[in-house]
Amino acid sequence: MQDKEFLMIPGPTPVPQSVLLDMAKHPMGHRSSEFSSLLSEVYNDLKWAFQTKNEVFVYTASGTGAMEAAISNVVNKGDKVLSLVIGNFGERWAKIAASVGAEVEKIQVDPGQAINPAVLSKRLKEDVNKEIKVVTMTHNETSTGVTNDVQTLCAMVQEHGALSIVDGITSVGCMPVKADEWGIDILISGSQKGFMIPPGLSFLTCSEKAMKAYEQCEHPSFYFDFKAYKKAVNDNSTPYTPAVNLFVALHTALQMMKKEGLENIYARHARNAKAVRAAMRAMNMPLFVEDDEIASKAITAVLPPEGITVPQIRSTMKKDFDIVIANGQGKLVDKIFRMGHMGFVSDRDVLSAISSLEATMYKLGHKFEVGAGTAAAIKVLNEAKQKALV
Amino acid sequence: MQDKEFLMIPGPTPVPQSVLLDMAKHPMGHRSSEFSSLLSEVYNDLKWAFQTKNEVFVYTASGTGAMEAAISNVVNKGDKVLSLVIGNFGERWAKIAASVGAEVEKIQVDPGQAINPAVLSKRLKEDVNKEIKVVTMTHNETSTGVTNDVQTLCAMVQEHGALSIVDGITSVGCMPVKADEWGIDILISGSQKGFMIPPGLSFLTCSEKAMKAYEQCEHPSFYFDFKAYKKAVNDNSTPYTPAVNLFVALHTALQMMKKEGLENIYARHARNAKAVRAAMRAMNMPLFVEDDEIASKAITAVLPPEGITVPQIRSTMKKDFDIVIANGQGKLVDKIFRMGHMGFVSDRDVLSAISSLEATMYKLGHKFEVGAGTAAAIKVLNEAKQKALV
Numbered sequence: 001m002q003d004k005e006f007l008m009i010p011g012p013t014p015v016p017q018s019v020l021l022d023m024a025k026h027p028m029g030h031r032s033s034e035f036s037s038l039l040s041e042v043y044n045d046l047k048w049a050f051q052t053k054n055e056v057f058v059y060t061a062s063g064t065g066a067m068e069a070a071i072s073n074v075v076n077k078g079d080k081v082l083s084l085v086i087g088n089f090g091e092r093w094a095k096i097a098a099s100v101g102a103e104v105e106k107i108q109v110d111p112g113q114a115i116n117p118a119v120l121s122k123r124l125k126e127d128v129n130k131e132i133k134v135v136t137m138t139h140n141e142t143s144t145g146v147t148n149d150v151q152t153l154c155a156m157v158q159e160h161g162a163l164s165i166v167d168g169i170t171s172v173g174c175m176p177v178k179a180d181e182w183g184i185d186i187l188i189s190g191s192q193k194g195f196m197i198p199p200g201l202s203f204l205t206c207s208e209k210a211m212k213a214y215e216q217c218e219h220p221s222f223y224f225d226f227k228a229y230k231k232a233v234n235d236n237s238t239p240y241t242p243a244v245n246l247f248v249a250l251h252t253a254l255q256m257m258k259k260e261g262l263e264n265i266y267a268r269h270a271r272n273a274k275a276v277r278a279a280m281r282a283m284n285m286p287l288f289v290e291d292d293e294i295a296s297k298a299i300t301a302v303l304p305p306e307g308i309t310v311p312q313i314r315s316t317m318k319k320d321f322d323i324v325i326a327n328g329q330g331k332l333v334d335k336i337f338r339m340g341h342m343g344f345v346s347d348r349d350v351l352s353a354i355s356s357l358e359a360t361m362y363k364l365g366h367k368f369e370v371g372a373g374t375a376a377a378i379k380v381l382n383e384a385k386q387k388a389l390v
Numbered sequence: 391m392q393d394k395e396f397l398m399i400p401g402p403t404p405v406p407q408s409v410l411l412d413m414a415k416h417p418m419g420h421r422s423s424e425f426s427s428l429l430s431e432v433y434n435d436l437k438w439a440f441q442t443k444n445e446v447f448v449y450t451a452s453g454t455g456a457m458e459a460a461i462s463n464v465v466n467k468g469d470k471v472l473s474l475v476i477g478n479f480g481e482r483w484a485k486i487a488a489s490v491g492a493e494v495e496k497i498q499v500d501p502g503q504a505i506n507p508a509v510l511s512k513r514l515k516e517d518v519n520k521e522i523k524v525v526t527m528t529h530n531e532t533s534t535g536v537t538n539d540v541q542t543l544c545a546m547v548q549e550h551g552a553l554s555i556v557d558g559i560t561s562v563g564c565m566p567v568k569a570d571e572w573g574i575d576i577l578i579s580g581s582q583k584g585f586m587i588p589p590g591l592s593f594l595t596c597s598e599k600a601m602k603a604y605e606q607c608e609h610p611s612f613y614f615d616f617k618a619y620k621k622a623v624n625d626n627s628t629p630y631t632p633a634v635n636l637f638v639a640l641h642t643a644l645q646m647m648k649k650e651g652l653e654n655i656y657a658r659h660a661r662n663a664k665a666v667r668a669a670m671r672a673m674n675m676p677l678f679v680e681d682d683e684i685a686s687k688a689i690t691a692v693l694p695p696e697g698i699t700v701p702q703i704r705s706t707m708k709k710d711f712d713i714v715i716a717n718g719q720g721k722l723v724d725k726i727f728r729m730g731h732m733g734f735v736s737d738r739d740v741l742s743a744i745s746s747l748e749a750t751m752y753k754l755g756h757k758f759e760v761g762a763g764t765a766a767a768i769k770v771l772n773e774a775k776q777k778a779l780v
Contacts, residue, residue, distance in 0.1 A: 005416070012417035012634055023635070024414035026395070027402035027588045029714050060452045060590055061613065064630040068613040077609075099612040192631065198417045200450055200590050200633030219467075221611070222489040223451065223458040240454040241582065243590030243633065244402055245413070324419050 004322040008353055010142040010170060010299050011192040012199055013343035015249075016256060019197055023249040030244050031237075038251050040236040045254040046203060049195075049262070050172060050187060052179035056205045057229035058250075060243040063169040063190035066202035067096055069224035070165050070186045073206075074134065074213040077101030081134045082123065082162070084115045084153070087143035088329050089167055093136035102134075111144045111332060112301075114294040117152045124160040133213075134163045139171035143329045145301035145338060146294050147175070151182045158183040163210055169193060172203070173257065174269045174298040174342045185210040193298070194265070196256070196344040197249040204229075266297075271384035272341045272350045273297040278380045279354045279373035283361060288336050298342035301328070303335070308364050310334045316363060321356035347381050394712040398743055400532040400560060400689050401582040402589055403733035405639075406646060409587055413639040420634050421627075428641050430626040435644040436593060439562060439585075439652070440577060442569035446595045447619035448640075450633040453559040453580035456592035457486055459614035460555050460576045463596075464524065464603040467491030471524045472513065472552070474505045474543070477533035478719050479557055483526035492524075501534045501722060502691075504684040507542045514550040523603075524553045529561035533719045535691035535728060536684050537565070541572045548573040553600055559583060562593070563647065564659045564688040564732045575600040583688070584655070586646070586734040587639040594619075656687075661774035662731045662740045663687040668770045669744045669763035673751060678726045688732035691718070693725070698754045700724045706753060711746035737771050 007014055028035050046056035059065050071093070075081060081102040083094035086109050097104045107119055115137065124132070135157045139150045150166055157164040163185040168177050172187070173194020179187045185207045192199035206214075206226065214226045228239040257265060277295060280287055280302055288301035304310050310327060314337055317323045328336040339357075341350055355374045362370050397404055418425050436446035449455050465471060465487060473484035475498040487494045497509060505527065514522070525547045529540045540556055547554040553575040558567050562577070563584020569577045575597045582589035596604075596616065604616045618629040647655060667685060670677055670692055678691035694700050700717060704727055707713045718726040729747075731740055745764045752760050 005418070007417070007419055009419050009421075011631060012419065015417060020414045020416065024410045026410070027397070027405060027582070028395070029397055029399050029402065030589070031399075031716075032714070060450070061455065062450045062631045062633070065451065065455075065613045068611065072611075096612045099609060099615075101609055190631070192417070198633065198635040199420070199631045200636060219489060219491055221458065221462075222486045223455045225489075241401060241452045241580070241589045243452070243588065243636070245588040246590060246633070324422070326421075 001322060005324060006322060006349070007324050008340045009324055009326040010338060010340040010342065011190065013192055013196065013340060014345065015198055016196060016253065016344050019249045019252045022252045023198070023245045025245070025248060027244045030242055035244065036236045038247065039238070042247060042251050042254060043233050043236065045258060049254070049257065050179045050203070050205050051177065051181065052205050054179070054205050054207065055230050055233035056203050057226070057233060058238070058242070058247070059202045059204065059224060060200065061202050062199055063188065063202050064092065065224065066188040066190065066204045067092060067167065069204055069221065070188055071096045072100055072221040072224060073217055073226045074163060074186070074210055075100050075102050076216070076218050078103060079133045080105065080131045081136060082107065082132045084120065084135065084137040084148070086114055086138060086146055086148065087111055087141035089141055089143060089169070090138040093138070093165070093167065097134070097136065112146060112289050114146050114148050115153060117149060117156065120153055121156050124156055127160065130161055132160070132162045134165055136165045138167045139177060140175065140296050140298050142170045142299055143332065145289050145296040145299045147171070147296050150177070150184070154182050154184050163213055170298045170342055173265065176266055179205055191246065191250060193342050195250065196253045197246060200243050200246045201250060267384070267388060269297040269342065271381055272345060272347065273300060274384065275350050275377035275380040276300045276339060276341060276354065278376040282376035283358065283368045283373040285361070299338050299340045301336045301338045304337065305366050308361070308366055310337050312364055313337055313360060316360040317356060320360065320363070323353055323356055351377060391712060395714060396712060396739070397714050398730045399714055399716040400728060400730040400732065401580065403582060403586065403730060404735065405588055406586060406643065406734050409639045409642045412642045413588070413635045415635070415638060417634045420632055425634065426626045428637065429628070432637060432641050432644060433623050433626065435648060439644070439647065440569045440593070440595050441567065441571065442595050444569070444595050444597065445620050445623035446593050447616070447623060448628070448632070448637070449592045449594065449614060450590065451592050452589055453578065453592050454482065455614065456578040456580065456594045457482060457557065459594055459611065460578055461486045462490055462611040462614060463616045464553060464576070464600055464607055465490050465492050466606070466608050468493060469523045470495065470521045471526060472497065472522045474510065474525065474527040474538070476504060476528060476536055476538065477501055477531040479531055479533060479559070480528040483528070483555070483557065487524070487526065502536060502679050504536050504538050505543060507539060507546065510543055511546050514546055517550065520551055522550070522552045524555055526555045528557045529567060530565065530686050530688050532560045532689055533722065535679050535686040535689045537561070537686050540567070540574070544572050544574050553603055560688045560732055563655065566656055569595055581636065581640060583732050585640065586643045587636060590633050590636045591640060657774070657778060659687040659732065661771055662735060662737065663690060664774065665740055665767035665770040666690045666729060666731060666744065668766040672766035673748065673758045673763040674756070675751070689728050689730045691726045691728045694727065695756050698751070698756055700727045702754055703727055703750060706750040707746060710750065710753070713743055713746055741767060
């Protein structure tokens with residue numbers, strides 16, 4: 001059915017109508033006072049979303065651009081970078097660090113696992129000469145649906161003295177992340193996830209310690225240069241021509257986020273993730289990440305039951321119900337499917353996705369009690385809302 | 391008056407309504423077959439716009455991002471780069487080359503002048519040891535309204551053996567640029583000029599010779615990496631999450647451009663520039679670039695007459711007629727104003743801008759024959775259209 005498609009992938013995510021319509025307005029001049037006052041609000045609201053007193057830079061680039069910004073502004077050729085890798089996006093940090101000539105060491109776990117803080121602690125304690133300059137990590141690993149305990153990991157990095165660089169692309173605006181309180185030195189995110197707008201902008205905030213490392217950087221990227229963006233934020237401006245219409249969209253989306261409140265946003269993501277997981281268990285659909293403690297609040301990875309394939313599930317969901325869910329990535333292609341529930345996703349959307357998945361699995365001949373998934377999700381959502389009222 | 395603002399600045403430029411509305415559609419998944427087939431058309435149409443058989447890469451970034459891409463994929467630390475500088479944007483090439491550690495030499499002229507091909511020829515002939523690896527230049531220098539003779543300059547660079555890197559941000563889709571025929575090694579452009587969509591995308595095409603230089607590049611940028619984008623174009627894909635909605639907008643705009651035809655687009659820009667220049671002369675408004683041969687087809691820089699200031703002219707145009715014209719940049723702030731006539735600008739828009747400028751200058755007490763500017767523009771437009779019919 002035309003115009004009915006609904007994205008439940010890990011980005012792009014659904015965009016509110018008011019955001020789409022504001023984005024469709026004629027672009028304004030990026031050096032106008034109107035745009036400058038819009039920027040002033042956007043920059044302030046981003047500090048709130050990132051829970052930081054420091055400037056949040058906005059790059060006209062996708063999340064990978066902000067990742068390159070993070071590395072290229074503080075890492076020199078030959079620097080030692082420790083990359084904590086739990087999936088494709090953790091691996092990307094290692095690749096970018098290598099691309100600028102860093103000496104990269106990895107702590108790697110199997111897909112579906114999180115970093116064990118004890119392993120990092122041991123490695124950092126061994127580094128008595130403080131050779132490790134930077135530790136990179138992923139908060140929410142979208143490729144597997146696993147969340148690292150960034151608060152604990154960053155505290156360890158801070159104690160050691162290295163810089164922590166955190167990919168919060170699918171965590172900021174979805175689950176608690178406190179840049180300052182947790183001592184994160186560089187935290188990045190992207191527009192098409194928790195921020196509910198289309199892809200094309202990415203965000204970065206950095207600590208005073210990271211700015212000091214920048215001062216020692218021999219060849220920071222010109223396009224992503226920290227100093228140019230820091231100055232721009234303080235001038236309510238941008239260093240180069242920004243994606244004006246996406247900034248207008250972001251401004252509208254941030255108003256919506258503030259109205260809902262961060263705690264409510266986090267609670268919505270938490271209960272929706274819990275509802276999806278309960279539904280999968282009730283439907284005899286094996287979760288890729290069994291441990292609820294490390295399971296993502298923004299995306300759920302699921303293994304297909306025996307005899308049914310990931311492409312069958314994805315194409316039936318698309319064809320019969322106009323819902324797009326994601327395949328696995330890399331070695332996990334056709335091994336798992338991933339259902340995104342981040343950003344502009346309501347309880348109703350989750351119920352609609354689960355009931356459609358029930359219909360899909362029923363059609364494909366999976367053995368389960370039809371209706372049990374939806375029932376489990378309903379109970380979780382109800383319980384979470386009752387608790388919130390207490 | 392609300393919603394009446396019309397941009398006649400050098401970007402963002404006016405955007406067609408159909409483009410805005412297509413851009414406002416819900417984002418589609420960037421790994422879907424629908425998006426892939428849209429990409430296939432976009433990539434083909436860009437080859438047409440750039441007049442090249444090679445792939446045109448699309449970066450989710452503003453024009454400066456594509457500039458960084460051009461340099462960071464072919465220039466190593468210590469390489470010798472010759473930058474031809476006729477204004478701010480020519481200077482930007484030199485800055486970016488310096489930022490990656492290149493040894494930068496400049497050929498610089500006063501604002502309002504173009505590069506004299508004889509000067510480049512002499513310098514390249516002196517370089518008997520072929521130390522110059524790259525020559526950067528600006529096709530249309532937006533800060534001054536001057537166009538370089540890129541065809542002649544690139545032929546010289548080709549004969550020498552160095553790589554030519556050309557900023558075509560405000561020239562591609564506005565005036566003739568033939569990447570292959572002119573032997574341009576790297577040609578870049580941006581979305582918010584001739585391509586008639588909002589800012590946020592930039593384009594780059596490179597020759598086989600430039601790809602060979604890339605192979606020798608020690609630390610190409612990860613986000614802008616040539617090889618990753620070349621592969622993506624051939625797979626009708628993108629390496630990282632693209633600004634999906636801007637791609638949809640670009641697809642619509644390219645359909646419009648093809649319908650109009652490149653020759654007609656170039657002719658429209660040429661006659662509108664000529665009309666603006668004739669009007670300024672008829673109004674006793676001194677042109678910053680007197681020589682018609684080197685004057686830009688996309689933007690016209692004008693000196694305020696004695697006793698009247700640039701801020702007075704700009705604010706009256708904005709307040710009374712909702713037309714935004716640009717100030718000068720850098721040392722030219724308040725010394726010149728710049729009227730953009732690039733992209734989605736019709737003959738009617740040019741007449742509307744000129745008649746509004748006449749009203750503005752009349753109000754501000756400038757001595758001239760009121761109506762003479764509009765009359766001169768009408769005659770130029772009429773003559774150009776008559777000639778086109780012959």
